[in-house]
Amino acid sequence: MQLSADALSFVQSGVSILVAAADGEGRPAIARAVGCRAVERSGRLLVVLRADEGAELLAALAAGSRIAVMFSRPQTNRSLQVKGDQVQVAPLGPRDRDLPRRYLAAMDAELRPLGHGGRFLEAVLAVEESALLAVSFQPCLSFDQTPGPRAGHSLAAQP
Amino acid sequence: MSSPPRLGAIRACFEGVIPVGIATVAADGWPNVTYLSQVHYLDEDHVALSYQFFNKTRANLLTHPVAELQLIDPTTGRSWRLTIRYLRTETAGPLFETMKAKLAGIASHSGMAGVFRLLGADVCRVERLIALPGEGLTPRVPPAALLPALRGSVARLAAAGPLDAALDGLMQDLEQRFRVRHAALLLPTADGQRLYTLASLGYPDSGVGSEIAMGQGVIGVAAREGTPIRIGHMTVDQAYARALKDQAGTGALENEIPFPGLASPGSQLAVPVVDAQGLLGVLFVEDPGELRFGYDEEDALVVLADALATRLRRGEAAPVRPRRRAPATPARASGPPLEVRHYAANDSLFLGEDYLIKGVAGAILWTLLRARQDRGREEFTNRELRLDPALRLPAHAENLEARLILLQRRLAEKASGLAIEKTGRGRFRLAVRRPVRLLEM
Numbered sequence: 176m177q178l179s180a181d182a183l184s185f186v187q188s189g190v191s192i193l194v195a196a197a198d199g200e201g202r203p204a205i206a207r208a209v210g211c212r213a214v215e216r217s218g219r220l221l222v223v224l225r226a227d228e229g230a231e232l233l234a235a236l237a238a239g240s241r242i243a244v245m246f247s248r249p250q251t252n253r254s255l256q257v258k259g260d261q262v263q264v265a266p267l268g269p270r271d272r273d274l275p276r277r278y279l280a281a282m283d284a285e286l287r288p289l290g291h292g293g294r295f296l297e298a299v300l301a302v303e304e305s306a307l308l309a310v311s312f313q314p315c316l317s318f319d320q321t322p323g324p325r326a327g328h329s330l331a332a333q334p
Numbered sequence: 335m336s337s338p339p340r341l342g343a344i345r346a347c348f349e350g351v352i353p354v355g356i357a358t359v360a361a362d363g364w365p366n367v368t369y370l371s372q373v374h375y376l377d378e379d380h381v382a383l384s385y386q387f388f389n390k391t392r393a394n395l396l397t398h399p400v401a402e403l404q405l406i407d408p409t410t411g412r413s414w415r416l417t418i419r420y421l422r423t424e425t426a427g428p429l430f431e432t433m434k435a436k437l438a439g440i441a442s443h444s445g446m447a448g449v450f451r452l453l454g455a456d457v458c459r460v461e462r463l464i465a466l467p468g469e470g471l472t473p474r475v476p477p478a479a480l481l482p483a484l485r486g487s488v489a490r491l492a493a494a495g496p497l498d499a500a501l502d503g504l505m506q507d508l509e510q511r512f513r514v515r516h517a518a519l520l521l522p523t524a525d526g527q528r529l530y531t532l533a534s535l536g537y538p539d540s541g542v543g544s545e546i547a548m549g550q551g552v553i554g555v556a557a558r559e560g561t562p563i564r565i566g567h568m569t570v571d572q573a574y575a576r577a578l579k580d581q582a583g584t585g586a587l588e589n590e591i592p593f594p595g596l597a598s599p600g601s602q603l604a605v606p607v608v609d610a611q612g613l614l615g616v617l618f619v620e621d622p623g624e625l626r627f628g629y630d631e632e633d634a635l636v637v638l639a640d641a642l643a644t645r646l647r648r649g650e651a652a653p654v655r656p657r658r659r660a661p662a663t664p665a666r667a668s669g670p671p672l673e674v675r676h677y678a679a680n681d682s683l684f685l686g687e688d689y690l691i692k693g694v695a696g697a698i699l700w701t702l703l704r705a706r707q708d709r710g711r712e713e714f715t716n717r718e719l720r721l722d723p724a725l726r727l728p729a730h731a732e733n734l735e736a737r738l739i740l741l742q743r744r745l746a747e748k749a750s751g752l753a754i755e756k757t758g759r760g761r762f763r764l765a766v767r768r769p770v771r772l773l774e775m
Contacts, residue, residue, distance in 0.1 A: 298411030
């Protein structure tokens with residue numbers, strides 16, 4: 176599936192990103208991502224994970240788990256969940272080294288009005304303290320996850 | 335080697351300041367990740383998730399009961415991961431009501447009022463708690479010194495002395511030791527249907543004698559369910575919003591005295607005062623600021639309420655030996671006569687056109703005024719009131735002291751020329767400083 180231009184812009188903006196996978200026994204693993212970008216032409220998404228925080232998640236992905244990623248904008252609660260497969264994990268490439276720093280800046284702009292920016296946000300994301308990995312996947316499904324009765328409704332695939 | 339993290343030490347994660355992430359797995363193996371509106375700390379081994387809609391997370395939990403939560407401590411920015419196993423869903427009772435009230439605050443805070451409605455509290459067992467890497471910040475606000483505050487206040491409640499002094503001391507301790515700005519103590523009426531305000535702190539009008547229906551607002555729900563109710567945000571939810579003042583003027587006697595509470599509280603906490611024999615009252619604190627009362631403050635007030643329950647149950651023992659003292663010179667009644675009207679149906683009393691009090695406190699004053707008129711008596715003992723069948727005292731007769739305090743305070747506020755004056759332990763005088771005319775309606 177192809178995400179809409181609006182969705183693509185949303186997932187690459189200052190939004191909270193949580194990633195989930197399932198291990199061989201069907202147990203869930205969760206981790207926070209510190210940046211996302213769309214991979215040109217392939218339609219794939221790439222999210223940045225801290226290696227030390229996401230060990231179980233990375234192990235599940237390495238064992239072949241599919242992936243679920245939620246993007247949520249703190250100021251509006253607008254949320255989108257994208258599920259995908261064909262997951263690849265690789266060291267952060269040269270062109271993505273700057274992604275976490277840009278993500279931090281975008282999140283800071285988003286969270287400052289809510290009083291959670293600055294040093295607090297740096298403590299939460301702790302991107303300086305860890306090795307970073309790029310996790311890319313092919314989106315298959317997407318869901319409107321904005322809180323409310325319609326949360327979880329499938330979004331029609333865009334042409 | 336550091337000791338394993340304790341869930342009780344990071345309860346700030348569950349205040350609804352920063353949403354909690356949850357990952358589950360579907361029967362077909364697809365992972366799912368979303369935010370939860372509310373996770374509630376039950377004890378070291380249990381949390382409860384708010385169930386509002388039958389969504390993917392819930393479907394997954396029912397078929398595949400393990401979930402991973404991602405928590406952020408709003409005081410330090412540190413992240414934690416919690417593995418939980420779904421056990422059961424509660425759709426009524428104390429836990430449900432506690433979460434329902436808290437959700438109302440969270441909903442209003444996040445612009446979701448009218449969208450969030452609690453259908454159940456999903457109780458889960460904690461299987462693992464791990465600290466995620468990261469240093470975190472030193473909390474900006476140092477934790478309040480609740481234990482020394484508690485120790486001092488409990489000792490004061492346990493000390494000997496009359497109940498009214500103990501209640502004054504309690505309000506003073508809430509203000510000075512706990513830094514609480516607004517508080518009220520309410521006790522159940524004889525029929526158990528309502529609560530009346532006996533003492534308060536920090537309001538322009540004391541509101542002594544004002545009433546709240548059982549089940550109404552955070553105070554009424556705390557009383558009905560016997561569980562603390564705490565809301566950390568200003569809520570627009572009608573069930574908890576302060577609509578009490580709006581009810582004044584509906585003609586109902588219960589609303590004659592307005593409850594003194596804040597018009598738009600940012601934080602509210604109501605703690606039931608209970609013992610093995612049942613409900614003795616509700617201790618209520620509130621603040622204009624948001625998130626003023628957390629889990630720790632709730633714990634402290636629950637312990638304080640327990641000491642208060644012991645104090646209320648102890649009452650005031652009848653005097654072993656009446657003190658020898660010269661009979662007081664009766665105050666000279668002068669001035670225009672005061673008409674005191676009594677309505678037997680609910681024992682309500684009016685001084686002139688002004689409503690004074692009803693119920694047991696009303697019956698007590700009427701009894702005293704008649705004894706004075708018929709037999710010239712002005713000195714009374716608590717004991718004889720306890721034995722008076724006309725007073726319809728509730729089973730727990732120690733509530734008599736509370737009723738006398740209520741009456742004393744209402745009379746003092748009305749400044750009508752009538753007063754209750756303590757003359758010793760378990761003894762008091764009805765002081766009448768103007769002529770009265772008793773009218774039985």
